[in-house]
């Protein structure tokens with residue numbers, strides 16, 4: 001059984017959400033945050049999320065989604081949770097693109113913008129760094145809005161995949177941090193749809 005190191009509403013939500021979608025057991029260990037040295041030395045965990053799977057400890061939430069589906073590839077393909085390189089390499093490329101987009105193009109900028117705003121002494125003091133983050137986040141959200149146009153239910157085809165877990169988590173985070181004013185209407189609807197899944201509700205609980 002895998003162990004998931006978790007802090008409420010952190011990126012470990014992605015990992016719990018996937019285990020819920022897979023319908024498999026897992027153990028959650030609540031981590032102290034900020035992580036203290038004793039915890040790091042005891043577990044080998046340097047950032048949240050991390051998992052331990054039969055002695056393998058790994059971090060990076062999106063890499064964990066790929067690892068866990070890769071280790072259960074038959075089941076993950078049957079459930080439609082991932083897309084393989086065959087028979088359609090273009091669908092595979094698209095799937096990986098949106099999977100990584102959730103962290104590299106959304107979450108990094110949303111988290112940085114929210115942190116700068118929280119640390120700054122008033123909105124007029126956020127400076128150029130926040131302006132740059134907001135500009136980039138806005139353009140990425142516009143790309144997402146275009147992708148979701150025309151009634152597309154999920155990011156890569158009809159099925160709900162780990163790309164939706166990656167992007168859905170980032171959008172839920174952005175909403176929690178009051179950045180959802182930057183969302184277009186398709187993005188709002190999409191978040192409503194994926195956040196209504198029972199797996200997300202379990203994963204994003206306090």
Ligand SMILES: N[C@@H](CCC(=O)N[C@@H](CS)C(=O)NCC(=O)O)C(=O)O
Pocket residue numbers: 010011034035046047048049059060061062103
């Ligand atoms: N890109 C990484 C980000 C992980 C990350 O930055 N985690 C932060 C929390 S937001 C952390 O655990 N930092 C360690 C610390 O501050 O002690 C992922 O997707 O897992």
